[in-house]
Amino acid sequence: MIAPELDLVPRRIVLDGSIDVRFALRPGDRPLVAAGDTLVPGSRILDRVRDARLVEVRGGAVADDARPGDRWSPTAGSGIPLRRGSSGPIGELLFELGGQWRMAAGEHSEPVDTPIAGVVRDVRPGVGIGVRAEGRVIHGVEALGEPTRGVLALGAEPGEGGGPGIVLRPGSLDIGLAGTILVVGSRVDAEALTRARAMGLRGVIVGGLAGKERRDFLASEARQRASLHRLPPFAVLVLDGAVRRRIASPIADIFSALAGREIAIVTDPPAIVFDEPSIQLPVAQPDLVRVRAGERAGREGRWGGLAGLRRFADGSFLEAGWVIFDGAGTVAVPLGDLERFG
């Protein structure tokens, strides 16, 4: 029998159903799919223009019923051919002023593949491609990098008890992890992330990412984006926040069950998507609670009932619940610091 007061603990959804995922399109990017298309992982969905610039289209070259966002290609004797011998569409109409269209076009583009299976909901040039993802979802708080797919590998044992969790160091990575999305535990530094990308890893899943590491990684990503020869897409999914805390055991248990299977990281919304209907995934005990913040951040225990208004450090009076920790007895923890799983 579960105490009725357990519903006073905020619930965190471990596994979500299907979600709508968005792939960003910038002006000039060329979508390669249409609404209603069915996608499988690895399907090419867009060509991303790397050097988009504004180009004037000569008068008379654009159809009268043209709309902003339409693709435009040069025909003989009209327009400005941007690439010698090019016969396909080479630009995206932006706006018309004084009978003259402007478009976004570029010389260099790169293909983008979908890491998820699903059905294209809508395609809006310059805005994005919406896809209803197939499979199940674990949400994170932030995803950096680009949508990616890889085989899930456990770089740490995030479910093991005690201690603050494991911090992945650059030296822990080797080439054998190429192609994987690695679960690294409680925290990771920017150097390890950069090395992971260079080693061919497709992504990293981490409990917390500090602001400094985040900033350094984003700078490294920007440099990578500017280079001519790009590496495969790489993403970092942050599950909890910015401070160190181990991955919640219900989520770590799911990762353990999925180890060796392919999963995807999407960035909008930040989440892991996987489509493994045959796997029986573990379900968290209903009375399992986790300390989300405060001095015991990351610790887990069993719900022991409502403790009522309690005095905490520095004289703060907060509504609290009893949590039974293995080996540490029963402790009152503010309700705002707790989460349960469902």
Added chain:
Amino acid sequence: MPASIDIDAIIGLLIDRSQRADPELARSLGYEGRKASALLPRLIARSAPPQHLIAVAASERAVAPLADAARRTGWWVSTASPDGMDPLAITAAVLDPGVDVVLLGAGEPPGPDERRAIEDVAALVAAAAIRRPELTVLLAGAMSEQLPRFETTDGDRQGEVLLAPAATAGDPPGSALRELLDDVRAPRDDARRAIARGAAALADTLDRRIEVVDIGFNGGLRAVAAPGSGGAPATSSAVLVAEACLVPPNPGDEAVDRVIGWSTIPIDRHRLRDRLRELRYAPWSDAAGDGARLRLAAARAALATLVEATPEMSEGPAPDLVVASGGAWAVAPGPAIALAIADVIRRPAAVAIAYDHARLLGPAGSIPDASERRQLLADVADDLLSPLASVVIPAGIRTGRNAGRVTVRAEAGTSQLDLTPGGIELIDLPPGERATAELRFRDTVRLGGRGRTFALEITGGLGGLLLDLRDVPLRLPDRPERRRELLEAWQDSLWVTRDR
């Protein structure tokens, strides 16, 4: 209770506790068993989710007043103009799916720097609006002449295209555009907009001039209300600033600096940024120990942002009562809230400070009928606000050993105290107790008016009477250690429950 908890669970707990506290009364009111929560009438006030507006104009000069009007009505604002961006970048900015509204404006008449580019930016935004039919477009000032560009016949458009006054129209300048932006951002029963109406009703009920400072997850609101006289209704005005939220999303260097300036915990910038990000992800967590002090530092920084954005409210007459509201204050000890407000809102005046502890001002203000609103507030007036302190802030005190003397005459007795410049003096005065404070200064000071002797009617609070003899405005040492020590010393005197 943390806002992330299911509301029915909270109501169930409340009913259980009320039944235990007074079973007979609960029975007479029909609050028996957990099912009672379903039978209770509910008044729900929700604040609109934060929205992003992009202000676009033909020049940097023209875009500034548009952005200012939007910032003062609760929008997250970005700007674009051909002066600083190429057309491709402006198109990308307008097409960003995070943008909810485009405010495309020009002066009336347009300035010489705008004329050459008005058609260009109008054509650009009109083309982007075709791609994003859900986008709401406001055409302000002379830009309204570009309306035909936005009139489509294909029926795709779901967002509105509205004509708006110029950025400087109205009295005071900008008020007409702000009024429209307020209506576009949120419905009239939005919880934050309702706080201003609640403040007006409260001003009428108490017959006092009221100022409300609400610091919440998605913005800060400052509202002033004065009671009506001669049968006229109460008047109120409010400014909502998204940047004055407890912690902005992805706090940048400026946000971190602001909080560091008020922090009493020794912490480096990187760790502070991480703590602030955590506070943004889970605003109800980590509310004890260092977390409580960090939250109050963030609340002070947010309040300072709000005060900076509303100089005209600071220049107006001082209120009789300042009401603190919003989740930022929810877990702080009452006297510490009073000090936080006295730290930031520094006017030479004597004011009472209270806390909207049940957060009823918003729901009360959302009642459409003004007389019903006043009636509700009159019914709950005694329980609505938690009195925190009466604060007296004289300005113009010269440094020295002694600035004068205060005599407080209350029912319980009389107490006298020397006034030491630069410090805070506390006099115990329980909530609800009235007293007279006679202040005799050695030199002329400002306290409402100029003078050396003042007699003030004051009421008590959780922090009693707070005589704040610090500088107006507050000056803090540049050295971080010294500043922390000073802030810590001031807070220690009022954070009476703190572990020492």
